[in-house]
Each structure stands twice: as structure tokens, then as C-alpha cells.
Amino acid sequence: MARKSEGLGNRHKRIMRFLIDFQNANGYSPSIREIGESINVKSTSLVDYYLNQLEELGYISRENHISRSICIKKEIESEPSLAAKVTGAVQKAGAALDDLLQIPVMGRIVASAPIPMPASDLNYFDPESSIEIARSLLPAKEKIEDLFALEVQGDSMIDAMINDGDVVIMKRTNQAQNGEMVAVWLDDKDETTLKYFYKEQNRIRLQPANPSMGPIYVNNPASLRIMGKVVMVIRQVQSIAI
Amino acid sequence: MARKSEGLGNRHKRIMRFLIDFQNANGYSPSIREIGESINVKSTSLVDYYLNQLEELGYISRENHISRSICIKKEIESEPSLAAKVTGAVQKAGAALDDLLQIPVMGRIVASAPIPMPASDLNYFDPESSIEIARSLLPAKEKIEDLFALEVQGDSMIDAMINDGDVVIMKRTNQAQNGEMVAVWLDDKDETTLKYFYKEQNRIRLQPANPSMGPIYVNNPASLRIMGKVVMVIRQVQSIAI
DNA sequence: AATATACCGGAACATACGTTCTGTGTCAAG
DNA sequence: CTTGACACAGAACGTATGTTCCGGTATATT
Known part of the structure; x- marks a missing residue:
């Protein structure tokens, strides 16, 4: 040796x-x-x-x-600190602030209540309650003004693979294309839910992400309000006891 | 008294x-x-x-x-000065340019193969394959050097509420605390899996996030290798057909 | 060859430390 | 008054843990 x-x-x-x-x-x-x-x-x-x-x-x-x-008392780290420092500095300088989007957190999404929506005209911006997302994480075309974030409360969205505490980034819209995940308010059930959206011949099918659960069919388009579509889901994992 | x-x-x-x-x-x-x-x-x-x-x-x-x-675990109140000072300082210091972290994407995580790990000594940094995360999204204490990202391939982690295509941010460690979600390599099963980690008296319990699935018990700690713990999960939702 | 130095295992030892059991006094509820 | 929960002290116990001594091997130096 x-x-x-x-x-x-x-x-x-x-x-x-x-x-x-x-x-x-x-x-x-x-x-x-x-x-x-x-x-x-x-x-x-x-x-x-x-x-x-x-x-x-x-x-x-x-x-x-x-x-x-x-x-x-002293970190070991032979060289990487330097390399990381250099690349970090360069990248940070380049990336600057341009890449960081401030998305307002509007509140919580619960099954039993409608989603709090940002007023479309009043573009109120409260830095206290906003979340920062790197632009590179989002599809390039999304317009920032239409984005907002919600924290999910409760397990009601679990069939959409979305957990209690997750943050969903949504885009405000009242239109949806087939296959998109949307947040909808169901008048007759009095609840908000996240489902995949499919427009069929004369009805709308809301498909849970969980394949073991059946779809919901809505025949009267008026009883359904699309609040927005889901762009991203972020889960910050902490020690979750089971 | x-x-x-x-x-x-x-x-x-x-x-x-x-x-x-x-x-x-x-x-x-x-x-x-x-x-x-x-x-x-x-x-x-x-x-x-x-x-x-x-x-x-x-x-x-x-x-x-x-x-x-x-x-x-929890600071006692009535001393907001210290806590507020620390968080304030951290936030201010980080708010400038430091807010955007580059986290290397090491590859994909599949059930049937070990995860590609960053070499702990060689801190290779490829800007081409890195993901940008706002520091404010991460727990303040996480050291950037220990973080890396993996893209999930396949549905094998679906019981951990993690989908095909999701990006998981992991922290390199070989230790875990009870209740944390860890990526482990099981020697006898020859697979990588994401489970909640619980150390019991003389064995280790790996608990799937899905309550309907039973836990895995590992009696021999040597047959289990903790590759890292999950810090965050990011899902970029596109039009996913079902 | 002799010697010194770095490297390694084993075991014994003393004690620092967490746990537990017993007992005591106080106070409030019944 | 009795009961029981709460707050506390003391001691005993088992063990986790740092320390130390002793022996051994390999490599280099002289």
C-alpha cells in the first residue's frame, strides 16, 4: 500500500x-x-x-x-469549491434576474371550495407571498401574467398524483384542450378538483390521473367552470410521517 | 408551586x-x-x-x-429577533443573484438499475445538463454541492406519488432519518426504489407512499444502500394522454 | 540486518451517560 | 377523605463510548 x-x-x-x-x-x-x-x-x-x-x-x-x-472546523473539498465557484459566478452573472420569475401564490386549493383567482385586471403583486421559478423550467411560451400558484390542501387531489402541501403552478384560462390537466369547479358537486380534460361529442369527460378511478361525465357544460390548467407541480419533500 | x-x-x-x-x-x-x-x-x-x-x-x-x-426542531418563540434576523439575512443575502441554483441532472432513475451518482470527489459540472431551481424553493440549509437531479423513467415509483417524467431533486447522503423519503438500492432485489425510511429496532422498514401497499423489511442493513434523500419533486405537466 | 515509523487489530478499562425504579410531597378533582 | 396526576430527588443499572496498552505487520531508512 x-x-x-x-x-x-x-x-x-x-x-x-x-x-x-x-x-x-x-x-x-x-x-x-x-x-x-x-x-x-x-x-x-x-x-x-x-x-x-x-x-x-x-x-x-x-x-x-x-x-x-x-x-x-474546516471543510475538506480539494478543488471543486473553486470550479463550482467559478461556474457558479459566471452562470449567475449570465442568468441574472432575467431567469427568475415571481409567481404570486394566491392561496390554497381545497376540494370543498372554489379556487381563489387573481383578479384579471388588477395585477396585484405581493412579493411576500410569491414563489420563484426558474424560467427555464417552464414552457417558453407561457405568459407570466397568466401564471399563479396554489398550495394544495388535503388529500382530495391524490388521484391526480398531487399531495397535500404540494404547490401547483397554474395558468389562468377558461378554455382547455383535450388531455390537459385542469382545475375545474363543479357546480352540482360544489367542489374543485384537478382532472384531465376531454371534450367528447356531447359531454365532457373528466378523467382522474389514477387509472383505478372512473371518470366523471358532465353533460351540461354550464355546470362546469374551468379555472385554469396545471402547468407544473412542485412538491417539497420534508419528513412526512406515515 | x-x-x-x-x-x-x-x-x-x-x-x-x-x-x-x-x-x-x-x-x-x-x-x-x-x-x-x-x-x-x-x-x-x-x-x-x-x-x-x-x-x-x-x-x-x-x-x-x-x-x-x-x-x-423548533425555535422557541418570544425571541423573534434572532430567528427573524437569520432568516432575514439569509433571504436578503440570497435575494440578489444567489437565488438561482444550478443543479446537475445526473441521468434517469429506473427501478431496474442503480442511480447514476455524482462522484463525490469529482465535482463535474455540465451546464448543458443542469436544471435551475430558485433557492427560495429549497430548505435553506441544503448545501448545493450535495444536490443533484434525476429524471424518473417508468411508472415504478408511482406508489411514491412520482410519475414517469418527473424530476426529483435529491441530496446525496448515505444516512437517513426516520420518515424521510430516500432512494435506496436493494441488493437482493437488484432494484432502486423510492420509499419512506424507518429504522426500527433491528431492521429497516421501507414504506411505500401508497398506503395500500405493504412495507418492505430489510433485516440486513448491508443489503441496502441509501443513495440519497428526496428533497423536491417537480412535474412539468404537458398534455398527457390517458 | 537493524531500526524507526506509519498502519492496524484486539482487548481491557474507566467512566460518561441514558434509562428506570422507588419513594415523597403537592394539589386538584371526585 | 380518597384518588390520581404531576413534579421532583436519589439511587441503581446497563451500556455506549472514549482512552489506553499491547502486539502485530509492512515499508522505508540507516
Whole structure:
């Protein structure tokens, strides 16, 4: 095995990586034995040995006789920080603000209530309650003024693969083409729902995304109001207990 | 002595204050006995008693039999200055140009193959295949370097409410906390899957998001490799025919 | 060849630490 | 008054954990 006299060896890097990951995941430091496991070292003394080196080199600090007291003092990261920094700076400078759209969050969408709609004439813009989307994520043709965001409340849209807490970006329209996912208000059911829209010969079929559920047929077009069509769904995953 | 039925008592507040201060000063959590000293309580059992209450109320979390494993989950109120200051600073600092993150798209995630992972040392950055996310959409603490994106191919993740064509933003880690959605590679099944992660006494439970499907139990932790945890899901809805 | 140094495993040890059990006093509800 | 929940102390217990000592191997230096 190659011998390295100074600088960080592979083991040191793996330990540092593990320390960061572990702290990031658990919020506290691993024990010596846990570190050993992560790098396939059986003896605690060897880990202690490495940790002392890392401490002397200033990468970590730890307290005597205190469990899980390792603190990361210096990030390892040989080069990538530089590369990332450069590319990041260039890209940011180029991308500037042009690429970032502010989309107003109008409220929540619930099955039992109509959607809060942005007033079409009054283009009120409240930066407090807006969400930022990179333009590159959206179809190029969408006009920003017609976009708005809603937070989904409840599980009623689960058949559309949309969860409680999801954010849907919608485009205001009262027209829809076949196959588009639309938010519709059903007069006779008194509810808002997200469905795929299909206009058939003399009726409208609203198809749930979940294939195991049957479609809804609307014969009277007047009892259905298309509020908008879904452009994007964003789910920020946190620790969801089941 | 006055009795308080609900909410935080004075002791709880002093403990929370001490936890924050201690972690701030030392970088790791205090032991039960150290907490006891700080609030002039002699018995460890009483501190344990308070800590259990704080945990039930969601202010902290801790792991059984693990030293100094207390994590602060919720800041105590009445100190808006600090929280507001931090968030404000973060938001202002980030608002300028920093708001747009470039996240590399590493490839596709399929049930039958391992996920392509970014090499942890080589931070290759290909602007051609990257996706732009507004930082404000992500939890503030996520480190950009650990994030990468994958496009989902196939319906195998449908039980995780993730569709064919969706983009998942993942964070590279090999650790997971209970309740987080992780991408794991199962050796014995030879497949990658997205499941909610739960560590139980001597096994690991992988719970599909779809309640109608049963969990997978993994008794041998070595046969399971956590590739990362899901931070966000983005679905660009186009006209999907059904 | 002899020696030194880095690298590694095992085991023993002391203790820091979380958990649990028992007991005590207080106060409010029944 | 009795009962029971709540708040608290003390001690005992088991173990998780850091430390240390001892032995071993490989590589390089002299």
C-alpha cells in the first residue's frame, strides 16, 4: 500500500465525508465506533488515531471524554469549491434576474371550495407571498401574467398524483384542450378538483390521473367552470410521517 | 408551586435556551446531567422527564441510548429577533443573484438499475445538463454541492406519488432519518426504489407512499444502500394522454 | 540486518451517560 | 377523605463510548 507522509489520505477524506454526512443527517456527531464502521475499520484505536491527526491538522475539534463531541472546523473539498465557484459566478452573472420569475401564490386549493383567482385586471403583486421559478423550467411560451400558484390542501387531489402541501403552478384560462390537466369547479358537486380534460361529442369527460378511478361525465357544460390548467407541480419533500 | 397544564413552563424555556446556547457554544448537545446543572435540578430523571415533554411537543428530537443526540426542531418563540434576523439575512443575502441554483441532472432513475451518482470527489459540472431551481424553493440549509437531479423513467415509483417524467431533486447522503423519503438500492432485489425510511429496532422498514401497499423489511442493513434523500419533486405537466 | 515509523487489530478499562425504579410531597378533582 | 396526576430527588443499572496498552505487520531508512 502506498505510503503518504503528509496531507490527507483517502481514509481521512472518507472520515471527513462521513462526519459531514452524518451530522447533516442526524444533527449530532457519530461515535468513534460508528466512524469505524463507515470506513471498515474494526478497532476504535485506529479511528482515534485518525481523528487525532485530523484534529492536529485543524479539520475537526473534539473534547476529551465527551461523547460525540466532534466538530467540523474546516471543510475538506480539494478543488471543486473553486470550479463550482467559478461556474457558479459566471452562470449567475449570465442568468441574472432575467431567469427568475415571481409567481404570486394566491392561496390554497381545497376540494370543498372554489379556487381563489387573481383578479384579471388588477395585477396585484405581493412579493411576500410569491414563489420563484426558474424560467427555464417552464414552457417558453407561457405568459407570466397568466401564471399563479396554489398550495394544495388535503388529500382530495391524490388521484391526480398531487399531495397535500404540494404547490401547483397554474395558468389562468377558461378554455382547455383535450388531455390537459385542469382545475375545474363543479357546480352540482360544489367542489374543485384537478382532472384531465376531454371534450367528447356531447359531454365532457373528466378523467382522474389514477387509472383505478372512473371518470366523471358532465353533460351540461354550464355546470362546469374551468379555472385554469396545471402547468407544473412542485412538491417539497420534508419528513412526512406515515 | 404554581401548576401549569399546557404550553411551555419556565423550566422548559430555560432548557430550550440552554440547549441553543450550549450547541451554539460547543457545537454539540449537552448531556442530561449538564442540562440538569444548568437549571439546578439534581436528578437526571427529572431532566429526562422534561426532555420527553419537549420531544412530544415537537421542540426537540433525540435518539434512544445515544449520548448528546438532542436536536432542536423548533425555535422557541418570544425571541423573534434572532430567528427573524437569520432568516432575514439569509433571504436578503440570497435575494440578489444567489437565488438561482444550478443543479446537475445526473441521468434517469429506473427501478431496474442503480442511480447514476455524482462522484463525490469529482465535482463535474455540465451546464448543458443542469436544471435551475430558485433557492427560495429549497430548505435553506441544503448545501448545493450535495444536490443533484434525476429524471424518473417508468411508472415504478408511482406508489411514491412520482410519475414517469418527473424530476426529483435529491441530496446525496448515505444516512437517513426516520420518515424521510430516500432512494435506496436493494441488493437482493437488484432494484432502486423510492420509499419512506424507518429504522426500527433491528431492521429497516421501507414504506411505500401508497398506503395500500405493504412495507418492505430489510433485516440486513448491508443489503441496502441509501443513495440519497428526496428533497423536491417537480412535474412539468404537458398534455398527457390517458 | 537493524531500526524507526506509519498502519492496524484486539482487548481491557474507566467512566460518561441514558434509562428506570422507588419513594415523597403537592394539589386538584371526585 | 380518597384518588390520581404531576413534579421532583436519589439511587441503581446497563451500556455506549472514549482512552489506553499491547502486539502485530509492512515499508522505508540507516
